[in-house]
Amino acid sequence: MRVLAALSGGVDSAVAAARAQEAGHDVVGVHMALSRQREQHRTGSRGCCSIEDAGDARRAADVLGIPFYVWDLSERFERTVVADFLSEYAAGRTPNPCVRCNEHVKFAALLDKALALGFDAVCTGHYARLVAGPDGVPALHRARDAAKDQSYVLAVTGPERLARTLFPLGDAASKDEVRREAAARGLPVASKPDSYDICFVADGDTRGFLDRALGTRPGEVVDTDGAVLGSHDGAHGFTVGQRRGLRLGRPAPDGRPRYVLAVEPVRNRVVVGSAEDLAVGWITADRAVWYVPAPGAEPVDVLVQVRAHGTPVPAVVRLRDGVLDVRVAEEAGLRGVAAGQSLVLYDGDRVLGQATVTGAGRARRAPADDAPPPGASADALAGASGEGR
Incomplete structure (x- = not known):
């Protein structure tokens, strides 16, 4: 296959590209430029958009001997990620910019452009696994390394786009293994620190960024x-x-x-x-993306995760009038869920669906009737997949 490898400038994407090349794919590297304002970038490795990253990505491509390009996606990033981040906070909600970036940039703008240029798939350094079902539709699963798993922020992508995606690091045992492999391959980013924080908040001060933008x-x-x-x-x-x-x-x-x-x-x-008072007994969510047939009015037992590195908790869900109704047992200990957060449903390690939280509260304040009794298991959702958003 002709594969476009997204090279962020970090060790994960470099090793992912190397593994795709080793698997026999015709690989081309591309770095996404997400800002035209150099002062918005940060030095060091706090985020994924530092001014050194394009150079690091180019050097990795040189070592691998693959063509390399830089694509300017800054306008799309500003319009769909940064603007969304600001409007959500202004509306009292809590967005996850990494989820929006995956939705609108990495697996929309990047993938669409790749397909238009004749590539068969894109390859990224995300930690997640894709397992083909009997019908050939990919099922999204957690990575082998649970500590690095990124299925939560990828769930918004949907099965159709993930069918054109490769995650070569999904079976990696650990980040240390990836670093050792990078060093063995002679990749200069082998010891580069991990990125963290919000990439477009240059100084790491999210409150200050919001105050400057919103007043x-x-x-x-x-x-x-x-x-x-x-x-x-x-x-x-x-x-x-x-x-x-x-x-x-x-x-x-x-x-x-x-x-x-x-x-x-x-x-x-x-x-x-x-x-x-932060205890959560019910959650409502909408704009769902499904990897399996959507549930109906009958309750279904699932695992629910509401933060990128949060602990999944047992819940009962059902879908009524396009709204996902989630009931969490008190003993689950779920606390502090905000509107705007991404909610991902799992059956074990398999992603069933994703939705955006619209409300949450304690069980006694539930907006609908009492929590439904335990019903069908998550197996009832298994089968042909579909997507709605």
Whole structure:
């Protein structure tokens, strides 16, 4: 196959390209330029868009002996990832920019351009596995290395696009194994530190980035009874579950820490309460992507994950009028789920679907009827896949 390898400038994408080449594919490397503003880039390896990365990607391509190009996708990235990030925070929601980047840039703009140029597939350094089902449709599974698994941020992609994707690192035993392989291949990025943080927040100060982009708007911090406890410079700077930066004028009556329970952008208020108030018994979500037939009104037992490195918890789900209704047992201990987060459904290591959280709360505040009794297992969802978004 003709394969376009996305070379970020890191060790993972370099080794992924090497493995694709070793598997016999005709590989071409491409680096995605996601910003035209050099000052928006960061030096070092805090994010995936540092100014050194294009050079590191080129050197990796040179070692592998493959053609290399730089594609300017900055306009698409600004419009679909950065703008979405700002609008979501302004609306009181908590987005995951890596999910949006995978959805709109890496597996949309990049893949579409690759296919238009005659490539058969794209190859990335993500840690996830694709397992072909009986019908040939790929099933997305967690990576062998659970600590590096990225199936959560990839689930939004959908089966049709993943059918044109290769994840050569899905079976890697560990990141150390990947680094040793890179060193053995003579790749100069073998010891390059991992990237982290949000790539377009140059100094790592997300609150400062939001304030600069959205401005300041003083408002109140209140408790669940509406009593004013303090003030803030903008509700957009807070998210559910946050503890630091509240600047409260008086302690809680019991002396225990307070956490953000809700962000109210219209009233420009931040509501705080106890850790117990963060407990989640129900979640609603929409804009679902399915790798299996969508559930119906009958309840289905699944595992639910709401954070990239979160622990999956047992839940019961059903779909009614296009809204995914998720009920989580109290003993699961799920806390602090915010609107805008990505919710991924699993059956063991297999991804069943993904949706965007629209609301969450304690069981007694559920917007619908009581939690349904345990019903069909996740096996009831197995079969031909479809996608809706």
